[in-house]
Amino acid sequence: MSVPAPVPVPRQRTDSSAAAGPETCAPVTAGPEAAAEGAPGPGGGLTLLVIEDDPAGTTFATPELPEGAEGAGSRVRIRTARNLTEAERLLTDDIDCILVDLALPGAADDEGLGPLRHVLRLAPRHAVLALAAEGDGERAAAAVRVGAQDYLHRDELDGRLLSRAIRYAVERKRADIAQRQLTESRLRAQENARLERGLxxxxxxxxxxxxxxxxxxxxxxxxxxxxxxxxxxxxxxxxxxxxxxxxxxxxxxxxxxxxxxxxxxxxxxxxxxxxxxxxxxxxxxxxxxxxxxxxxxxxxxxxxxxxxxxxxxxxxxxxxxxxxxxxxxxxxxxxxxxxxxxxxxxxxxxxxxxxxxxxxxxxxxxxxxxxxxxxxxxxxxxxxxxxxxxxxxxxxxxxxxxxxxxxxxxxxxxxxxxxxxxxxxxxxxxxxxx
Missing domain, CATH: 3.60.40.10 (PPM-type phosphatase domain)
Known part of the structure; x- marks a missing residue:
């Protein structure tokens, strides 16, 4: 069965949400790879915060899965922010992943990663993905080195890839946090043993x-x-x-x-x-x-x-x-x-x-x-x-x-x-x- 053509996510605003940006709940394609990862949220649902100048374009169009297809019903709720100030207001505990456009205007640095670094400081426990333009692989790789879980190229982005990348990023972040906590616990136990011998x-x-x-x-x-x-x-x-x-x-x-x-x-x-x-x-x-x-x-x-x-x-x-x-x-x-x-x-x-x-x-x-x-x-x-x-x-x-x-x-x-x-x-x- 063929998949319907992508449609843009509507840029809907109400009086109560105009300052914060819209939130949509759109089905995204979740292929066999994503299904093997397991759904991090209840029922497979995840919330993505997109920080991009024009989040209502076709970049985040999410095609409807054909009825009965593998992974059907796996949904990603999308919140959009046009700048870092707006993103800070939208960043709540129910956000699972953040997608940051590397071309977003912000504080300049040597690698052009000022906005990404700001998000990483703002949300140290959230999974973060970097969105790069085609041909900007060097900056995309630098984004991963400074703390992003992965990067995506804008021209290659579709619903299936986005769903898979979000789930991988969330699970990788959870694994990183668990490993860091385990290391800290081991170091604390060693320190306590030394203190106990001394005290x-x-x-x-x-x-x-x-x-x-x-x-x-x-x-x-x-x-x-x-x-x-x-x-x-x-x-x-x-x-x-x-x-x-x-x-x-x-x-x-x-x-x-x-x-x-x-x-x-x-x-x-x-x-x-x-x-x-x-x-x-x-x-x-x-x-x-x-x-x-x-x-x-x-x-x-x-x-x-x-x-x-x-x-x-x-x-x-x-x-x-x-x-x-x-x-x-x-x-x-x-x-x-x-x-x-x-x-x-x-x-x-x-x-x-x-x-x-x-x-x-x-x-x-x-x-x-x-x-x-x-x-x-x-x-x-x-x-x-x-x-x-x-x-x-x-x-x-x-x-x-x-x-x-x-x-x-x-x-x-x-x-x-x-x-x-x-x-x-x-x-x-x-x-x-x-």
Whole structure:
């Protein structure tokens, strides 16, 4: 069956669209090549923005497909603009592709691609085609080098070629964007891994027979760090010092302050400070570095004697550690003798309390993100310290220890909460013996 002769696209304007240019919806020939590409839009429909001095000429006449022909019903909506200013008003999210006449008047450059460069800056996520005159192949190729997906020669243009070029350009642009996003994601992951190695602590326990495990999960989506922080070091006298803390808030400023406090704690500990003297100095660091006087931090410090049988504990507004001895059930250490959070009271004091650990024990330090989630997806009740102790004992009875215990604890807290936790979570586990 023969194809009817091309007819010009009418240059219709109404009062509401006179400034923006007409929009037509014309069937275009979509041959087997185009059908193999798949229709990017619903039902194969695409919207093309044409930027040309005379878009109502015969250039964009679109012949009607014969009934039953392959690709019939595939339609391209055409919007026309006579200059770049008009095109900018017409450029909306439903535009799939832009066809730019390289002969369009505009800002001059060495290659005569000023209008095209302007469109590429204006629509970085849209597919762009260049329209060149016959014999202007050099400038057409330059258009592809600067960012156009393809070019078309004006004298060779017909409905079938236009439909195929639009679909190829849209798919090529989508592939380019997906590849760029994949590359950016890979680079971001590599950068985050380097940052994590630099910001999260490496425990200094060389020469100690204590076991160490830790788990960290920031509450903010895609964040590397939250306001929680922890560290563990062994001083030359054989004492093992451990710390875990929590800066109020969840933003990047709080995360940065947490890193500063952790580094300051490590430096002060290696310098020989402990207990009240150390916490008093950390409070001074906090007061100098915080963004506002409302910012405070909770802290729990533990120093374990070289023989591993006794420990000194200081609490600054922080939850008390969980201990299990000789394979018995875990329980919370008493916390009545703790002091206030850092940054709340000037000249505050933090008493150091000694605890007998014994020959075989495990000590778990944690931030409140572990206990402030819900006790179940269908309740508003918080898990709390008692619920956490019950959960940990169930996992101990199941034979979980070390990293497996902490991973299971964090996973179980998320499960009980019915989804992702909003607060940061840090858990640190030290142990000795069987």
């Amino acid at each position: 999260l602590p490496t425990p200094l326990l060389e020469g100690s027979d204590l076991r160490f495990s830790a788990r960290y999960r920031p509450g903010r989506s895609r964040a590397l760090l939250g306001g929680d922080f922890y560290d563990t070091v062994r001083t030359p006298d054989g004492t093992v010092h451990a710390m875990i803390g929590d800066v109020c808030g969840h933003g990047p400023d709080e995360a940065a302050l947490g890193v500063e406090l952790r580094i300051a704690w490590r430096a002060l500990t290696l310098a020989g400070l402990c207990g009240d003297r150390l916490l008093s100095t950390l409070q001074q660091v906090l007061e100098h570095e915080r963004e506002s006087e409302e910012i405070f931090a909770t802290l729990c410090t533990v120093d374990i004697t070289p023989d591993g049988r006794r420990a000194g504990i200081c609490l600054a507004g922080h939850p008390s550690p969980l201990i299990t001895r000789g394979g018995r059930a875990a329980r919370l250490l008493p916390y009545q003798e703790g002091g206030p959070a850092l940054g709340l009271l000037p000249r505050a004091r933090w008493p150091r309390r000694e605890v007998e650990l014994g020959g075989s024990w495990s000590l778990m330090m944690y931030t409140d993100g572990l206990i402030e989630g819900r006790a179940g997806p269908d309740t508003r009740q918080r898990l709390g310290e008692e619920g956490m102790v019950e959960m940990i004992n169930a996992q101990l009875e199941a034979g979980l220890r070390g990293d497996d215990l902490l991973a299971a604890a964090v996973a179980r807290v998320r499960e009980l909460n019915g989804g992702e936790l909003t607060d940061d979570v840090a858990v640190l586990l030290l142990g000795r013996g069987g």
